[in-house]
Amino acid sequence: xVKFKERILVTAALPYVNNVPHLGNLVGSHLPADIYARFCRxxxxxxxxxxxxxxxxxxxxxxxKKEGVLPRVLCDKYYKLQKKYYxxxxxxxxxxxxxxxxxxxxxxxxxFSKIYKNGYIFDDVLKLPYCKKCERFLPDRFVEGECxxxxxxxxxxxxxxxxxxxxxxxxxxxxxxxxxxxPEIVETKHLFLDLSKLSPKLKKWIIKxxxxxxxxxxxxxGWIKEGLKPRCITRDLKWGVGVPxxxxxxxxxxxxFDAPIGYISSTKEWAERNxxxxxxxxxxxxxxxxxxxxxxxxxxxxxxxxxxIAEGGTYNLPWQxxxxxxxxxxxxxxxxxxxxxxxxxxxxxxxxxPDIWRYYLSTILPETSxxxxxxxxxxxxxxxxxxxxxxxxxxxxxxxxxxxxxxxxPKSDKYDLYDKKVLKNIDEASRISGELLYTLRFRDxxxxxxxxxxxxxxYFQDKKPWENKEKSSTTLYxxxxxxxxxxxxxxxxxxxTSEKIKKQLNLKDLGSWDKGIGVKPSHKLGKPEILxxxxxxxxxxxxxxxxxxx
RNA sequence: AGCGGGAUGGAGGAGCAUGGAGUCCUCGUCGGGCUCAUAACCCGAAGAUCACAGGUUCAAAUCCUGUUCCCGCUACCA
Numbered sequence: 001x002v003k004f005k006e007r008i009l010v011t012a013a014l015p016y017v018n019n020v021p022h023l024g025n026l027v028g029s030h031l032p033a034d035i036y037a038r039f040c041r042x043x044x045x046x047x048x049x050x051x052x053x054x055x056x057x058x059x060x061x062x063x064x065k066k067e068g069v070l071p072r073v074l075c076d077k078y079y080k081l082q083k084k085y086y087x088x089x090x091x092x093x094x095x096x097x098x099x100x101x102x103x104x105x106x107x108x109x110x111x112f113s114k115i116y117k118n119g120y121i122f123d124d125v126l127k128l129p130y131c132k133k134c135e136r137f138l139p140d141r142f143v144e145g146e147c148x149x150x151x152x153x154x155x156x157x158x159x160x161x162x163x164x165x166x167x168x169x170x171x172x173x174x175x176x177x178x179x180x181x182x183p184e185i186v187e188t189k190h191l192f193l194d195l196s197k198l199s200p201k202l203k204k205w206i207i208k209x210x211x212x213x214x215x216x217x218x219x220x221x222g223w224i225k226e227g228l229k230p231r232c233i234t235r236d237l238k239w240g241v242g243v244p245x246x247x248x249x250x251x252x253x254x255x256x257f258d259a260p261i262g263y264i265s266s267t268k269e270w271a272e273r274n275x276x277x278x279x280x281x282x283x284x285x286x287x288x289x290x291x292x293x294x295x296x297x298x299x300x301x302x303x304x305x306x307x308x309i310a311e312g313g314t315y316n317l318p319w320q321x322x323x324x325x326x327x328x329x330x331x332x333x334x335x336x337x338x339x340x341x342x343x344x345x346x347x348x349x350x351x352x353x354p355d356i357w358r359y360y361l362s363t364i365l366p367e368t369s370x371x372x373x374x375x376x377x378x379x380x381x382x383x384x385x386x387x388x389x390x391x392x393x394x395x396x397x398x399x400x401x402x403x404x405x406x407x408x409x410p411k412s413d414k415y416d417l418y419d420k421k422v423l424k425n426i427d428e429a430s431r432i433s434g435e436l437l438y439t440l441r442f443r444d445x446x447x448x449x450x451x452x453x454x455x456x457x458x459y460f461q462d463k464k465p466w467e468n469k470e471k472s473s474t475t476l477y478x479x480x481x482x483x484x485x486x487x488x489x490x491x492x493x494x495x496x497t498s499e500k501i502k503k504q505l506n507l508k509d510l511g512s513w514d515k516g517i518g519v520k521p522s523h524k525l526g527k528p529e530i531l532x533x534x535x536x537x538x539x540x541x542x543x544x545x546x547x548x549x550x
Numbered sequence: 551a552g553c554g555g556g557a558u559g560g561a562g563g564a565g566c567a568u569g570g571a572g573u574c575c576u577c578g579u580c581g582g583g584c585u586c587a588u589a590a591c592c593c594g595a596a597g598a599u600c601a602c603a604g605g606u607u608c609a610a611a612u613c614c615u616g617u618u619c620c621c622g623c624u625a626c627c628a
Binding site for chain 2: 057302369391450
C-alpha cells in the first residue's frame with residue numbers, strides 16, 4: 001500500500017437536473033464515489049469529495065418552457081430534490097454545487113479564455129435546423145420525420161428502425177418535436193475545440209495510464225485511433241454560460257464544455273467557504289478520481305483531459321477514471337417513460353433504510369459488466385448476508401455479553417492458538433479489503449469484510465461459549481474486537497450501521513481503517529439492538545407487483 | 551455498419567494480461583449438527599461439454615481464427 005500521505009479528490013458525475021434519478025444513476029457514480037471517499041478518509045488520506053448538478057442545456061430550457069417557468073426555477077426544484085435524495089442515501093459530499101452558480105460561470109469563462117488564447121479554438125459556420133415558432137435552433141434529436149431509407153418514423157440523428165445514421169436535413173416531412181412545426185435550415189456560426197491538435201498529447205497520456213481499467217483505456221484509445229475531430233462547444237441557447245467573445249454574445253457554451261469545469265468550480269466553492277487553498281486540491285500530487293457511468297467515458301478520457309491540456313495545464317489531469325457499467329432492472333433497462341425501475345423518489349418512501357439499499361447495491365455494483373437489480377436477490381442478499389451473517393453476529397455477541405457479563409466487556413485470559421488465529425484474521429481483513437477497495441474492487445472488498453463476520457460466527461460456534469459461560473470471557477473478548485473492526489470496515493458501505501454499532505459498543509470513536517480502537521475489558525457496553533429488520537416474503541411480493549416493470 | 555466490452559455448476563461474480571487437473575467466492579438445492587442469536591449459526595454433499603466451431607500446444611476458461619447472442623459508444627441528448 002501507499003506510504004506517503006495521499007491527497008485525493010473524489011468526484012461523482014454531475015447529474016443532469018431535468019428529472020428524478022433512478023437506482024442506476026446512483027450506482028453508476030454517487031454510491032461508488034461515496035464509498036471510495038469514505039474509505040480514503042478512514043485511511044487518513046487528505047480527502048475531498050465534490051459534486052453538483054449539471055443544469056444547462058437544451059432539455060432544461062425546453063422543459064422549463066413547457067412548464068411555463070424560467071429554467072432557473074426548474075433547476076431549483078430538481079436541485080433540491082436531487083440533493084435530498086443523495087443526503088438520504090448518506091452520500092457524503094463535501095460540496096454539492098450547481099453549474100448555474102456565478103462562481104461556475106466565472107471559472108468557465110476564464111477557462112475558455114485560456115484555451116482561446118492558446119490557439120485551440122476556431123470558428124466555423126454550421127447549417128442547423130431552426131424552428132421559427134419556438135424561436136430556437138433544434139438539436140438533431142429534437143427534429144423527427146420519416147426516414148429517407150426505410151420510410152418509417154425517425155429522429156434527426158438516427159433511424160431506430162433501420163439504424164441508419166441521419167442528418168436532420170435528410171428527413172422527409174421533418175417536424176419540431178416541441179411544436180410540430182416544420183423547421184428550416186439556417187446558417188449559424190459556432191466555436192470549435194480543435195481536438196485533432198490535442199490528439200498526440202492525449203494519446204501519450206492515455207497510454208501512460210496503465211492503472212486504468214481495461215474497458216476505459218481501450219475505449220479511449222479507440223477514439224484516438226479513429227481520429228479526433230474538432231468539437232463544437234457552443235450552442236444557440238439563452239440558458240447557459242455566456243461566451244465571453246462579443247461576436248458570440250448571443251450564444252452559450254455547450255453543456256459538455258462547461259459541465260466538467262464544474263469539478264473545478266465546486267472545489268473552489270468549497271475552498272472559499274472553508275478558507276482553504278483550492279489549487280492545492282487540483283494541482284501537484286493530488287490524485288483526481290472521477291466516478292462515472294460508461295456512457296461518460298469518452299468525455300472524461302478525451303474531451304475533458306483535452307480541455308485541461310488546451311487550457312495550459314494549470315490543473316491535474318484525471319488520475320483515475322472509474323467508468324462503471326450499467327445497472328438493469330429485472331433484466332431490462334430502467335425507463336422513466338415506461339415507468340420501469342425504481343426511482344429515488346420511490347426509494348425514500350419505501351420502508352427500507354438507506355443501508356439496506358447501500359448493501360444490496362454495493363454487492364451488484366457494475367464494475368466489469370452490466371448487472372441486474374432483482375427483488376428476489378435483494379431479499380436474499382439482505383436476509384442471508386447482511387442480516388444472517390453480519391447482523392446476527394453483532395447481535396448474538398452483544399446479547400450474550402449483556403446477559404452473561406452484565407453488559408461489560410469481558411476480560412481476555414490466555415489466548416489459545418485459535419484465539420490468536422482469529423485476532424490475526426482481524427488485521428488481515430482490513431489489509432486485504434483495504435487493498436481491494438483502493439484498487440476499486442468494491443464487491444470483493446465488501447465480501448472480504450463479510451468474511452470476517454463469517455469467521456466470527458464460526459469461531460463462536462466452535463468455542464460453544466453457551467456451554468461454559470464462566471470460562472468464555474476470552475472468546476467473547478475476541479468477538480468484541482471483531483465487532484469493533486467490522487464497525488470500521490463497513491463504514492464506507494454502511495455508514496449508518498457503523499454508527500449504530502458504535503453506539504451499541506458505547507464508544508465515541510472506532511478508530512481508523514488500519515488502527516481500530518478496540519474495546520477495553522470492563523468497558524460498559526450500550527444496549528444491544530437488532531441492526532436490520534428481515535425482509536418478509538409478503539413485502540417482496542408486494543414490491544414486485546408495484547415495481548415489477550413487466 | 552464501425553469501434554469497445556461481455557457470455558464460467560440452478561442464479562450472480564472472480565479467474566484470462568504472464569496457459570498447468572474446472573479452481574475460488576456469494577446465494578440457492580439436498581443431508582446432518584448446534585441452540586447464544588433476527589427460523590439466524592456451523593459441518594458435509596450433489597451440481598459445469600467454461601456461448602459455439604476450428605486451430606496452436608505435452609497442456610487452453612486463459613492464446614489465435616471464425617460464428618452466434620447481449621450491452622455500450624459512434625462526436626448536436628447529456
